[in-house]
Amino acid sequence: MSEAFARKSLSAASATGAAAFSPLYRQIKDLLVQSLDRGDWKPGEAIPSETELAQRFQVSQGTVRKAVDELAAENLLIRRQGKGTFVSTHHEARVRFRFLRLAPNQGEPQPAESQILDCKRVRASAEIARALELKTGDPVVAIRRLLSFAGLPTVVDDIFLPGVLFKGLTVDLLNGHSGPLYAFLETEFGISMVRAEEKLRAVSANADVSSLLRILKDTPVLKVDRISYTYADRPVELRMGHYVTDRYYYRNSMN
Amino acid sequence: MSEAFARKSLSAASATGAAAFSPLYRQIKDLLVQSLDRGDWKPGEAIPSETELAQRFQVSQGTVRKAVDELAAENLLIRRQGKGTFVSTHHEARVRFRFLRLAPNQGEPQPAESQILDCKRVRASAEIARALELKTGDPVVAIRRLLSFAGLPTVVDDIFLPGVLFKGLTVDLLNGHSGPLYAFLETEFGISMVRAEEKLRAVSANADVSSLLRILKDTPVLKVDRISYTYADRPVELRMGHYVTDRYYYRNSMN
DNA sequence: AAGTGGTCTAGACCACGTT
DNA sequence: ACGTGGTCTAGACCACTTT
Numbered sequence A, B: 001m002s003e004a005f006a007r008k009s010l011s012a013a014s015a016t017g018a019a020a021f022s023p024l025y026r027q028i029k030d031l032l033v034q035s036l037d038r039g040d041w042k043p044g045e046a047i048p049s050e051t052e053l054a055q056r057f058q059v060s061q062g063t064v065r066k067a068v069d070e071l072a073a074e075n076l077l078i079r080r081q082g083k084g085t086f087v088s089t090h091h092e093a094r095v096r097f098r099f100l101r102l103a104p105n106q107g108e109p110q111p112a113e114s115q116i117l118d119c120k121r122v123r124a125s126a127e128i129a130r131a132l133e134l135k136t137g138d139p140v141v142a143i144r145r146l147l148s149f150a151g152l153p154t155v156v157d158d159i160f161l162p163g164v165l166f167k168g169l170t171v172d173l174l175n176g177h178s179g180p181l182y183a184f185l186e187t188e189f190g191i192s193m194v195r196a197e198e199k200l201r202a203v204s205a206n207a208d209v210s211s212l213l214r215i216l217k218d219t220p221v222l223k224v225d226r227i228s229y230t231y232a233d234r235p236v237e238l239r240m241g242h243y244v245t246d247r248y249y250y251r252n253s254m255n
Numbered sequence C: 001a002a003g004t005g006g007t008c009t010a011g012a013c014c015a016c017g018t019t
Numbered sequence D: 001a002c003g004t005g006g007t008c009t010a011g012a013c014c015a016c017t018t019t
Helices: A002-012 A024-038 A050-057 A061-073 A093-099 A126-132 A171-175 A181-189 A207-213 B002-012 B024-038 B050-057 B061-073 B093-099 B126-132 B171-175 B181-189 B207-213
Strands: A077-080 A084-087 A102-104 A113-123 A139-149 A152-162 A195-204 A220-229 A235-243 A248-254 B077-080 B084-087 B102-104 B113-123 B139-149 B152-162 B195-204 B220-229 B235-243 B248-254
Touching: A024 A050, A024 A061, A050 A061, A061 A077, A113 A171, A126 A152, A126 A235, A152 A207, A171 A181, A195 B195, A220 B220, B024 B050, B024 B061, B050 B061, B061 B077, B113 B171, B126 B152, B126 B235, B152 B207, B171 B181
Parallel strands: none
Antiparallel strands: A077 A084, A102 A248, A113 A139, A139 A152, A152 A235, A195 A220, A195 B220, A195 B248, A220 A235, A220 B195, A248 B195, B077 B084, B102 B248, B113 B139, B139 B152, B152 B235, B195 B220, B220 B235
């Protein structure tokens, strides 16, 4: 009884008619993502236990488990044995390493020092609008910041955020906090960066960048163009960074 | 009966005494990796069915399934519904994209044209020995090759392989095949690249590299240092590449 | 002791591909 | 029709954390 019934009642909610059926655990997974997107459970908080979710959705614990397993594999959730399952947050060293991929040639990774150089509201250019899935001319927040390691300027980032999602963002607010930018945006604006796509190129430092990074003009720098996405796969950040890679390198692993 | 007994008899095989116990499915996983490493099943072949593996190891199908699931998530195996589970091979477009991360600024990715410039046997320098976990002076194969896209030279790779694993590797052999290098090494020498770690930096092209890539000396190029590993996490390739990134970029995704 | 996630089992049925 | 992996269930027990 339970299986066919549960699938029917759950998938009926989508009401697309001819759409392909997805397995129960995937429907559960989608419901969980929706809850995360709505902010039903905030980053750092525990979500309901597997047994409770199983009761709520009228499925077996094993089915909930499979849905949660996948979300944990995608780093949206973190399981802690004996304690519960928690919403991932950028307020953790573990997560920071996933999004800041610089490591020193020698020694242990040190925390970055962030310095906000500028923060203003502008209108989206065609390029920025395309990346953020906005319309040209839509309001965006433009941030320029400098990251330093052990006092050495290493990264200049030009960051663009959709204006509607980040109202009231100012230089003072940004400088008033410490720690990763994503952690700040998460707690202050309820937007969680979950995934990102990057394009890397080697370019010559222009006058602008080279002076900020205190290197000679035309020195090779690593240009990193990133688009970050939140839960529903909506792009919420465009970031163009210039990295000095003489003392630090960009690490990547593939498997 | 079965659970405690099976765990005991399986983990007893490791015979480390005070070592931490690992769950059954992990022991199964390790056994499967050993079989892959020994070449019991070659890349492209099917491994035994879940039910047969369950009988062989005297565990339930669900336990085998969990072990296989993890190996599929790590791309060592590929599941095909209705057909079986297969050993991953570099003779597939899917796998190539995982290890060659260049994409064109515009248009669809095109296959690379490979040209072997050199292949000789040398003695490992201290740096190479460290990367490949050899001793300084051990024999290594040194390969230099040029990758082109649509006729445009784009990547120069200096590749170093442990000499003992790749006996009889020559320029003619390398030029006699078409397709990815890893596919060739897999079929000809039985060594499968499974995972890799990379360090990326922006550098100036030296005279050597710039002439091969037909760019001006001191043009910024992306330097990619890669160490590739085979099943048992043994390093089997050191590769130092220089990428021209004006028409192509290095793509990366994080989540 | 109670609650959480982690592991393991056994059995049922579905979806896919081949014979 | 048969064999494969894919999904779902139900129940047992273990390991860890907190009360």
